[in-house]
C-alpha cells in the first residue's frame with residue numbers, strides 16, 4: 001500500500017473495504033465497460049443496509065464523491081468514481097421467495113441470473129434483464145426491460161416495495177402506502193433518490209420450460225425482414241417476447257464457418273405463456289425462411305443466458321438508445337443500410353417492440369413514462385482494440401443520429417451514454433422532469449447521489 005493511501009475505518013462495518021494497492025482492489029473496480037478505469041479512495045462492499053448507511057455517511061461527512069455499484073453494467077461507468085467512496089452492493093445477495101403471495105424480496109447485489117435461478121425453483125418469474133450477469137438494481141431503477149414485459153410489464157411495474165438508504169443516512173421503506181412520492185421516483189428515476197438495498201418484486205407463473213431461442217437470417221434481407229417483423233409484432237399477443245438484432249454471427253459451433261463474423265440478423269424469442277403454445281405464435285417468423293432455426297422448448301433460465309456469450313465483461317462499449325412511435329418504411333431503409341455494415345463484429349443494434357402490458361400503465365403512474373412507443377432501439381457498440389474507439393463511437397452516433405427524425409424525442413435511460421443533461425430531461429419530458437427535480441430537492445437536496453443519469457435538485 002502506498003504511503004499516500006488513506007485507510008478508512010468504518011466502526012461496525014460487516015462487509016469488506018478495498019483500498020488502493022490492497023488485495024482485491026483492482027478486481028473490485030473493474031466494470032462491464034472496459035473503457036472505464038477509475039480509482040476510488042475506498043470500495044465499501046456492504047453486507048447489510050447498516051453498512052450502506054455507514055458508507056453514505058462517510059462520503060457525505062468527508063465530502064467525497066459517492067458512486068453506487070449494483071451489477072456494474074451501467075455503460076457510463078458511474079458505478080466507479082475517482083477518489084471517492086463506492087457503495088458496492090455485491091455483498092448483498094439474499095433472496096426470499098413467498099410462493100403463495102408470489103413475491104420476491106431480493107437484495108440489491110443480485111444479478112438477474114441469480115434472481116432467475118431462485119424464482120424458477122418456484123415456477124415463478126419477474127420480467128428481468130436479457131443478460132444474466134446484469135445487476136437487478138440499476139436495471140430495475142431505470143425501468144427494466146426484458147423478454148416478459150409485454151405480458152407482465154417492465155420491472156418497475158412489478159416493484160411492490162423498496163428498502164432505501166437516504167442521503168441523510170436513514171433507512172426508509174418506499175411503497176404505495178409509505179413514502180409514496182419516493183416510490184414514484186424510484187420506478188424509472190434511476191439512482192437519484194437513495195440507495196435501494198432491497199427490492200420486493202411481484203412474480204408470475206412461468207417456466208421452468210418456455211418456448212424460445214433464436215432465428216438467424218442473412219443480413220442482405222434486412223429491409224424485407226424488419227418490415228415483416230414490424231408488422232408481426234404489431235398484431236402479436238402479449239405473450240410474444242422478442243427482439244430483432246443486427247449483429248455479426250458468433251464463432252460458435254452451430255454457425256457454419258463461412259458465416260462466422262459476417263453480418264446477420266437474429267430474432268430472439270421468449271414466449272411468456274405455456275411452452276406448448278409458443279411454436280404457433282412464432283410461425284409467421286419461421287415462414288420467412290431463416291437460415292438457422294433454433295426455436296424450441298427450453299428452460300427459461302437458458303433463454304435468459306442466450307445473449308451472455310455476446311456480452312463479456314471488459315470489452316470497450318459505447319451505447320445509446322431511443323424510443324420510436326413507429327418505424328415507417330423510410331426509417332427501416334435508413335436503419336438497415338447502416339446497421340448491416342458494422343465497424344466491429346461485436347456490435348449489436350437491437351430493435352425491441354413495445355406494446356402489451358407496458359402500454360396499459362398510466363403515463364403518470366411513476367417516473368418512467370414512455371408507454372406508447374412502438375419500438376425501442378438499443379445502439380450497442382462493442383469493440384476490443386482501443387485504437388478503434390473513435391471509429392466505433394462515430395459509427396454509433398452516425399447510425400442513431402440518422403434515425404433521430406423518427407424518434408419520439410424520448411431517450412431510454414438504461415442505455416444512455418454520457419450524453420448531457422438535455423438527454424436525461426428528454427427521457428422524461430419537461431413536465432415529469434420538473435416533478436422529479438422537486439422530488440430530488442426533498443430527498444437529496446445536496447445532490448449526494450449525482451454519479452448517475454443525474455436529475456439535479458430544483459433549487
Ligand SMILES: Cc1cc2nc3c(=O)[nH]c(=O)nc-3n(C[C@H](O)[C@H](O)[C@H](O)COP(=O)(O)OP(=O)(O)OC[C@H]3O[C@@H](n4cnc5c(N)ncnc54)[C@H](O)[C@@H]3O)c2cc1C
Pocket residue numbers: 032068069070071072073074075077078079080089108128129130131134135136137138139140141142143144145146190191192194195196197311414415451452453
Ligand atoms: C450486457 C448488458 C445487458 C443489458 N440488458 C438490459 C436489458 O435487457 N434491459 C434493460 O432494461 N437494461 C439492460 N441493460 C442496461 C442496464 O439496465 C443498465 O446498464 C443498468 O444500469 C445496469 O444495472 P447494474 O446494477 O448492473 O449497473 P451499475 O453500473 O452497478 O448501476 C448503474 C447505476 O445505477 C445506480 N444504481 C445501481 N444500483 C443501485 C441501487 N441499489 N440503488 C440506487 N442506485 C443504484 C447507480 O447510479 C449506478 O451508477 C443491459 C446492460 C448490459 C451491460
